[in-house]
Amino acid sequence: MSPSPSKMEQYWKKNLQTLAILLFIWFIVSFGCGILWVEELNTIRIGGFKLGFWFAQQGAIYAFLVLIFIYVIRMNKLDKEFNVNED
Amino acid sequence: MDLLAWTYLLVGLSFALYLGIAIWSRAGSTEEFYIAGGGVSPLANGLATAADWMSAASFMSMAGIISFSGYDGSVYLMGWTGGYVLLALLLAPYLRKFGKFTVPDFVGDRYYSNKARVVAVICALFISFTYVAGQMRGVGIVFSRYLELPIEWGVVIGMAIVFFYAVLGGMKGITYTQVAQYCVLIFAYMVPAIFISMQLTGNPIPQLGLGGDVAEGVPLLDKLDGVLGDLGFADYTSGKKSIPDLFMITLALMVGTAGLPHVIVRFFTVPKVKDARLSAGYALAFIAILYTTAPAVAAFGMYNIIKSTSEKPIDQLPEWVQNWQKTNLIQIEDKNGDGKVQYLPDPASNELKIDKDIMVLAGPEIAQLPDWVVGLVAAGAMAAALSTAAGLLLVISTSISRDLFKTFRPDISDKKELRIARLSAAGAVILAGYFGINPPGFVAEVVAFAFGLAASSFFPVILLGIFSTRANKEGAIAGMLTGLVFTISYISYFKFVHPELNTAEHWWGGISPEGIGSIGMGLNFLVCFAVSWFTPPPPSHVQKLIQDIRIPKGAGKASDH
Numbered sequence: 001m002s003p004s005p006s007k008m009e010q011y012w013k014k015n016l017q018t019l020a021i022l023l024f025i026w027f028i029v030s031f032g033c034g035i036l037w038v039e040e041l042n043t044i045r046i047g048g049f050k051l052g053f054w055f056a057q058q059g060a061i062y063a064f065l066v067l068i069f070i071y072v073i074r075m076n077k078l079d080k081e082f083n084v085n086e087d
Numbered sequence: 088m089d090l091l092a093w094t095y096l097l098v099g100l101s102f103a104l105y106l107g108i109a110i111w112s113r114a115g116s117t118e119e120f121y122i123a124g125g126g127v128s129p130l131a132n133g134l135a136t137a138a139d140w141m142s143a144a145s146f147m148s149m150a151g152i153i154s155f156s157g158y159d160g161s162v163y164l165m166g167w168t169g170g171y172v173l174l175a176l177l178l179a180p181y182l183r184k185f186g187k188f189t190v191p192d193f194v195g196d197r198y199y200s201n202k203a204r205v206v207a208v209i210c211a212l213f214i215s216f217t218y219v220a221g222q223m224r225g226v227g228i229v230f231s232r233y234l235e236l237p238i239e240w241g242v243v244i245g246m247a248i249v250f251f252y253a254v255l256g257g258m259k260g261i262t263y264t265q266v267a268q269y270c271v272l273i274f275a276y277m278v279p280a281i282f283i284s285m286q287l288t289g290n291p292i293p294q295l296g297l298g299g300d301v302a303e304g305v306p307l308l309d310k311l312d313g314v315l316g317d318l319g320f321a322d323y324t325s326g327k328k329s330i331p332d333l334f335m336i337t338l339a340l341m342v343g344t345a346g347l348p349h350v351i352v353r354f355f356t357v358p359k360v361k362d363a364r365l366s367a368g369y370a371l372a373f374i375a376i377l378y379t380t381a382p383a384v385a386a387f388g389m390y391n392i393i394k395s396t397s398e399k400p401i402d403q404l405p406e407w408v409q410n411w412q413k414t415n416l417i418q419i420e421d422k423n424g425d426g427k428v429q430y431l432p433d434p435a436s437n438e439l440k441i442d443k444d445i446m447v448l449a450g451p452e453i454a455q456l457p458d459w460v461v462g463l464v465a466a467g468a469m470a471a472a473l474s475t476a477a478g479l480l481l482v483i484s485t486s487i488s489r490d491l492f493k494t495f496r497p498d499i500s501d502k503k504e505l506r507i508a509r510l511s512a513a514g515a516v517i518l519a520g521y522f523g524i525n526p527p528g529f530v531a532e533v534v535a536f537a538f539g540l541a542a543s544s545f546f547p548v549i550l551l552g553i554f555s556t557r558a559n560k561e562g563a564i565a566g567m568l569t570g571l572v573f574t575i576s577y578i579s580y581f582k583f584v585h586p587e588l589n590t591a592e593h594w595w596g597g598i599s600p601e602g603i604g605s606i607g608m609g610l611n612f613l614v615c616f617a618v619s620w621f622t623p624p625p626p627s628h629v630q631k632l633i634q635d636i637r638i639p640k641g642a643g644k645a646s647d648h
Contacts, residue, residue, distance in 0.1 A: 008324075008634065008637075008638065009210055011200055011638065012637055015467050015637075017492040019176055019177070022172075022176060023172075023176065023339070026169065026172045030169050030337065030341075031166045031338075032332060034136065034161060034165055034335065034337075035330060035333050035334055035422070036330065036334075038158075039325075041482055042324070042325070044460060046297075046298070047298040047306070048297075048298040048299055048300060048306025048309070049306075049308065050296040050324055053158055053161075053308070053324045053429040054160035055159050055164065056158060056164070056300070057153075057158075057160075057164055057297075057379075058294060058297070058379055058382065058634075059383040060164075060165045060169065060380070061164065061165070061168045061375050061379055062375070063386075063615070064168050064169055064171065064172050064371060064375075065368070065371055065372055065375055067172055068171065068172060068175045068176075068364075068367055068368040068371055069368050071175060071176055071364065072175075072361070072364045072365050074480060075361070075364060076361055079361070079639055079640075083640075084639055085361070085639060085640065086359045086361065086640060086641075087359075
């Protein structure tokens, strides 16, 4: 049984909301912290790292990883909620 | 056992492993040949994707590129990992639900046009060929450096191995050999990195060692800034590239990564939509292990090289410097005749030339590790080159047998199609080998091409194909062609027609050829939108297809109907 068109629309909307939030963070940690604000952040230090440099060579990559796993968990939940999951 | 014997042994063992896996997992149907039967677990697919993605350049050259460009090298780190977020969130799950075998399959069906499919095939072939020539060359270089064989021999042996498991096993054989190759390459990369990190900073985790101290209260990165500054170089932790250029290069690499056909096709091999999402996460996790270690290897390497050569008497250099001088990867010339090495930014007085690959290749010797670690690094570099080459060759053979042959002769039998797929894989291996032995002079330049083209041709069209119900055949074809022609023209102009003008003041808006794919992508989007707006919307069966790929339910295995 396929879900009704209005339910489908709701599912898609929620999906797009999730994407918008996650991609916003994706942009902030890489293009923002790693490039645009790198000089300002470099005035802050964490251990032997300048913060901006750390974002550009380490932090952004960790953040990407977390983003994908949040997406996986969030979408699995959403699929179940709207009964469009595969099992 | 001496170094050469260890190298032969470890490289030989790894090859035997790949061949064994190939025999165990040979393909019996087109479905197995194209997408490994659609039954690969998310974890195995993550491992295979990581090996598929990380090439000879990631393994041997990336750390060195960062060593010499410092902060500016970050564009590669962020660009080549950030693309996986786009892939996981915007492309992979939907393409998996679509459920066929190739990227041109999707473009052809979604835009209900064989013309669009053919344009996509041409893009896929061009991207994959430019990339694969470099990999074959990489295999040859590893052979010649470690096993003291001529490069040509190395390429031929590499061809024979790839031929065996790609032609026999197709995607199924490639997937499981890539899993093994990932394990080999990551082990080979991490062992020297961990030991060097311990020696320099006392911290066994290179990612933390990068932020560690080389002496009481003196952080490595500050020391490096200071040492380079004293010699007249720019600071390691700040860049020379302009912000718009950094921005555009990073974007082009991210979007290009998400649009590379040999990466996308890996997500067709898992059983479910949710597996496609999860395996993108696993893939990035496995890639991140190497990509967060590389900047540490880069900084350690630079520090070690300056410390052991700068202002040191030429006849008292450490043994590893002397060893690598034999291969010309380190070149020392006493220009001012003072008997010491001066490492300086001015090429006229600089006496030390270092190849970027040295940071990884000389790692075990710098750390004074036993000979078997050197052999291990050789096997790792080989694994990185072979796994990427195999993935690319599969895209090439699939493009020919399925996207071209099957599209225009839909009635051929599965068996015959499989034979054509194998034949085209064989042809592609031979052609790639030819380019490996006789590399076109511009191999390094064409990598910018591959990413620029993937970014400006595939990515926008696939994205709109999923997220817009209005994008149509006319828009897609016009968009792809605009992105393609614009990007090819810009890169060709600065790389081949007027290479002497390839400096910031001549670039449009300060954007280098490496970053121009971002503009090409923007043009593709705009043209696709505009043309779609003035032409009829897609027919109802395509509207249904779009609604269908948006929900995971009912994915089933990828199939041929």
